[in-house]
Amino acid sequence: MTLFKRKEKATGEILAGGESAIANKEVEGLSQGQIVRRRFFRHRAAVGALVVLTSLILFVMTALETKIGPIRIPGWWKWTTEDIPALRFEDCPGGTTGCPTLSLKPGAGFGFGTHPFGQDDIGRDYFALVMNGARRSLMIMFVIGAVAGFIGVVVGSLAGFYGKMVDASLMRLVDFIQTVPAIIIAAVIGKAVGKVGPLYLALFLGILGWTGLARLVRAQFLSLREMEFVDAARVAGASNIRIAFKHILPNAVGQIIVAVTLIMAGAILTETALSYLGFGVVAPDVSLGLLISQYESSFTTRPWLFWWPGLFIISIALCVNFIGDGLRDAFDPRQRRRITKKDRLQAKLHTKAGA
Amino acid sequence: MSKENILEISDFNVDFWVDGVWYPAVIDMNLGLAAGKVTAIVGESGSGKSTTALGLMSLLASNARMEGSVKVKGEEMINAKASVLRQFRGKEVAYIFQEPMTALNPLYTIGFQIVETLRSHFDMGPKEAQARALELITMVDIPNPEQSILKYPHQLSGGQRQRAMIAQALACDPALLVADEPTTALDVTVQAEILDLMRGLKDKLNSAILLITHDMGVVADMADDILVMKDGVTVEHGTSDQIFSNPKHPYTQQLLGSVPKLGSTKKRTLPYSESAKPAPVLKLSDVTIEYPKRGRQPAFTAVKNFNLEIYPGEIVGLVGESGSGKTTVGRASIGLLPVKGGSIEIVGKEIAGANSKQLSDIRQHTGIVFQDPASSLNPRLPIGESIGEPLFLAKLAKGADLARKVEELLDQVELPRSYRNRYPHELSGGQRQRVGIARALALTPDLLIADEPTSALDVSVQARFLELLQELQGKLNFACLFISHDLAVVDILCHRIAVMQDGLLVEAGDRDLILKNPKNDYTKRLISAVPVPDPKEQKIRREARLALKK
Numbered sequence: 001m002t003l004f005k006r007k008e009k010a011t012g013e014i015l016a017g018g019e020s021a022i023a024n025k026e027v028e029g030l031s032q033g034q035i036v037r038r039r040f041f042r043h044r045a046a047v048g049a050l051v052v053l054t055s056l057i058l059f060v061m062t063a064l065e066t067k068i069g070p071i072r073i074p075g076w077w078k079w080t081t082e083d084i085p086a087l088r089f090e091d092c093p094g095g096t097t098g099c100p101t102l103s104l105k106p107g108a109g110f111g112f113g114t115h116p117f118g119q120d121d122i123g124r125d126y127f128a129l130v131m132n133g134a135r136r137s138l139m140i141m142f143v144i145g146a147v148a149g150f151i152g153v154v155v156g157s158l159a160g161f162y163g164k165m166v167d168a169s170l171m172r173l174v175d176f177i178q179t180v181p182a183i184i185i186a187a188v189i190g191k192a193v194g195k196v197g198p199l200y201l202a203l204f205l206g207i208l209g210w211t212g213l214a215r216l217v218r219a220q221f222l223s224l225r226e227m228e229f230v231d232a233a234r235v236a237g238a239s240n241i242r243i244a245f246k247h248i249l250p251n252a253v254g255q256i257i258v259a260v261t262l263i264m265a266g267a268i269l270t271e272t273a274l275s276y277l278g279f280g281v282v283a284p285d286v287s288l289g290l291l292i293s294q295y296e297s298s299f300t301t302r303p304w305l306f307w308w309p310g311l312f313i314i315s316i317a318l319c320v321n322f323i324g325d326g327l328r329d330a331f332d333p334r335q336r337r338r339i340t341k342k343d344r345l346q347a348k349l350h351t352k353a354g355a
Numbered sequence: 356m357s358k359e360n361i362l363e364i365s366d367f368n369v370d371f372w373v374d375g376v377w378y379p380a381v382i383d384m385n386l387g388l389a390a391g392k393v394t395a396i397v398g399e400s401g402s403g404k405s406t407t408a409l410g411l412m413s414l415l416a417s418n419a420r421m422e423g424s425v426k427v428k429g430e431e432m433i434n435a436k437a438s439v440l441r442q443f444r445g446k447e448v449a450y451i452f453q454e455p456m457t458a459l460n461p462l463y464t465i466g467f468q469i470v471e472t473l474r475s476h477f478d479m480g481p482k483e484a485q486a487r488a489l490e491l492i493t494m495v496d497i498p499n500p501e502q503s504i505l506k507y508p509h510q511l512s513g514g515q516r517q518r519a520m521i522a523q524a525l526a527c528d529p530a531l532l533v534a535d536e537p538t539t540a541l542d543v544t545v546q547a548e549i550l551d552l553m554r555g556l557k558d559k560l561n562s563a564i565l566l567i568t569h570d571m572g573v574v575a576d577m578a579d580d581i582l583v584m585k586d587g588v589t590v591e592h593g594t595s596d597q598i599f600s601n602p603k604h605p606y607t608q609q610l611l612g613s614v615p616k617l618g619s620t621k622k623r624t625l626p627y628s629e630s631a632k633p634a635p636v637l638k639l640s641d642v643t644i645e646y647p648k649r650g651r652q653p654a655f656t657a658v659k660n661f662n663l664e665i666y667p668g669e670i671v672g673l674v675g676e677s678g679s680g681k682t683t684v685g686r687a688s689i690g691l692l693p694v695k696g697g698s699i700e701i702v703g704k705e706i707a708g709a710n711s712k713q714l715s716d717i718r719q720h721t722g723i724v725f726q727d728p729a730s731s732l733n734p735r736l737p738i739g740e741s742i743g744e745p746l747f748l749a750k751l752a753k754g755a756d757l758a759r760k761v762e763e764l765l766d767q768v769e770l771p772r773s774y775r776n777r778y779p780h781e782l783s784g785g786q787r788q789r790v791g792i793a794r795a796l797a798l799t800p801d802l803l804i805a806d807e808p809t810s811a812l813d814v815s816v817q818a819r820f821l822e823l824l825q826e827l828q829g830k831l832n833f834a835c836l837f838i839s840h841d842l843a844v845v846d847i848l849c850h851r852i853a854v855m856q857d858g859l860l861v862e863a864g865d866r867d868l869i870l871k872n873p874k875n876d877y878t879k880r881l882i883s884a885v886p887v888p889d890p891k892e893q894k895i896r897r898e899a900r901l902a903l904k905k
Binding site for chain 1: 745
């Protein structure tokens with residue numbers, strides 16, 4: 001009980017803040033953005049994940065040829081998904097063919113080799129296939145994040161800001177969408193839109209995935225709406241739109257970013273699940289989930305066909321989750337750094353003369 | 356110091372770790388406290404008084420370190436084993452905190468919580484503990500003890516909750532009671548009762564009390580000894596009479612000088628003559644304001660048939676206790692709340708039933724300063740933008756012209772121009788409140804509504820703020836509705852005073868008339884409950900008040 005009280009007091013003091021409030025020393029002279037950045041970079045796992053994800057995206061995106069309209073940017077990898085080179089027999093264990101040539105052992109064998117991820121059963125380069133699949137999966141992930149984020153923020157803001165009838169009707173819509181078993185609808189519609197391409201699948205999944213975010217944004221708006229600075233803006237003559245977008249939304253942005261990151265982490269898994277079940281991305285398009293399902297039967301003879309896409313799915317989802325975690329900590333004002341024994345011993349005493 | 360001291364603090368230091376540096380919060384403190392005595396630690400926010408209180412029993416966060424010695428009944432508490440500390444906490448040293456709502460667990464009845472304290476320290480059966488809890492609740496004067504013991508914290512009023520907290524704190528007959536701002540969250544009349552209760556219990560149980568407060572009136576009412584702290588350093592330590600009548604340290608003198616004292620300001624003349632009143636800036640006639648029903652909660656009438664007129668150039672104080680509807684009146688006067696009945700006119704224009712276009716026109720004549728400096732500024736906007744917003748939205752200034760006007764406004768409230776690009780969290784409470792005034796005055800309003808603008812500020816900051824407000828009012832000559840629960844502040848500032856109780860206007864009139872010669876019983880009680888920062892005078896007032904109660 002006393003512990004609770006103490007925490008409350010500590011924050012209260014910071015808020016009421018005398019200039020001498022010690023707790024404020026850490027944020028002296030910094031803007032909100034700088035504080036968040038500083039806290040984020042203190043979270044080692046999140047920073048690591050950010051580095052890994054960024055390099056992964058660069059790696060995946062530059063590996064193969066990119067076509068944007070008439071512009072063609074060549075990739076650095078020698079095979080394409082259409083090439084069907086001969087299956088490799090050398091050095092493969094137990095009489096299998098097309099095994100990976102990637103070797104991380106230092107020495108003579110170190111390097112990518114001709115087919116680092118191996119070949120599939122007809123000889124296509126699996127590295128090219130996985131790169132292509134990862135590309136699609138990443139695209140789907142970002143589109144879902146953007147669509148769900150946009151709808152969630154708009155619906156949540158409207159419901160939270162206007163309240164009453166607007167709130168009631170929008171929230172019933174949210175209830176309705178949440179009760180619909182998304183995976184089945186997605187399966188049905190995925191079957192239909194699968195033929196038109198993965199972009200439409202992503203759009204559709206985005207349209208189903210915004211409900212949690214909308215609730216969160218609504219809750220944020222409801223509490224921020226009662227803050228005195230909102231009244232101050234109203235007295236100053238600000239319109240509803242200005243209050244919602246200039247005064248309330250920026251204060252909810254932290255929560256929104258965190259929620260969207262977590263939606264994206266979930267999205268990549270949903271896409272995988274749907275494609276695996278055969279309702280998501282359909283051949284000749286590829287995605288990581290589709291790769292796993294296509295080569296499901298060769299799992300015993302060619303296990304790498306399963307491992308590589310799996311590894312990519314896990315790394316991407318994990319990285320996005322870690323980044324979301326780091327952001328959540330960074331945006332939480334109550335988050336304090338843990339102090340180790342070493343920190344305690346190394347710390348210098350602030351000159352008492354000044355105090 | 357003598358052996359009988361319950362609490363013996365010597366060379367006590369507390370430091371906080373922030374980014375690799377230890378910042379001192381309490382420096383070389385020495386204090387001895389005997390049974391049956393009250394020592395008050397006073398100081399402004401950030402002076403280390405609460406840190407001291409929590410540090411005694413090692414209740415501070417993990418980024419704090421403590422040095423020196425704290426002895427309770429001769430036993431060392433610094434670096435003591437957790438089991439020893441646990442034995443002392445609650446049993447020998449009990450705490451009363453500021454906010455009883457958060458200090459009591461909302462999931463359990465108050466009876467349960469007292470029984471829990473009892474049974475964790477004594478070998479006691481449930482029945483026995485229940486009986487003792489009932490006894491304690493009776494002792495702290497909670498009405499209907501048998502029923503109250505089964506109530507949850509939210510079912511009690513603020514004062515009753517604080518009483519329940521005290522009952523829990525006293526459960527084990529503690530030798531030392533640490534009261535950290537025990538009455539700050541309470542209304543003055545309730546505060547007076549709680550202080551009476553604490554005084555009575557101290558005499559009965561012979562406990563020592565360490566009282567932590569920023570309210571010099573409470574100190575004058577309770578303390579035998581006073582310790583004045585500033586930035587962690589004990590600047591002065593002496594008996595109550597010594598400190599109040601003959602403060603030695605300049606900081607103590609300054610602190611006592613900035614405490615507003617009821618009935619000490621000279622006569623103030625109205626800026627207009629009674630016979631030829633100008634047209635009122637704000638005219639509330641027969642105003643009724645209702646909070647509409649929500650679900651099963653019935654509609655609540657917050658203000659009933661309220662009449663008040665404010666003329667150009669005068670400051671009218673609106674006082675009352677929490678829940679009396681004074682803030683509601685303020686907010687309705689600026690069109691932030693709909694009016695159920697009656698009319699509100701600002702410079703001759705009707706607010707009740709005005710559409711949003713008309714409202715925004717009327718609002719150009721008004722400004723409002725809010726209570727809470729922490730939430731009244733948008734944390735994501737630099738303060739220059741907050742101040743300039745009314746000008747920008749009224750399309751009175753843009754670009755470089757706006758920047759120049761914002762700088763002028765900052766000059767007016769005596770903040771450096773460079774603060775334009777700072778964010779609210781970089782400013783202290785007093786500075787934020789100045790920003791609030793600058794924003795309210797941006798459109799040079801005819802009417803300023805100030806809703807408890809000083810209640811979150813330290814006394815010295817408050818004194819400066821009130822001076823500034825008076826200066827500005829003298830210069831710009833706006834009319835002002837000053838809402839406050841603090842009669843002493845209203846006394847300093849206002850020409851006229853209106854007193855509210857339960858949504859009704861009970862009395863209104865000239866400042867001197869209301870403060871010196873109140874007609875209404877409630878006003879009388881309110882005025883007599885205000886503690887005066889002078890031990891001798893406060894003693895007389897206390898006796899007078901107790902006589903009035905009988």
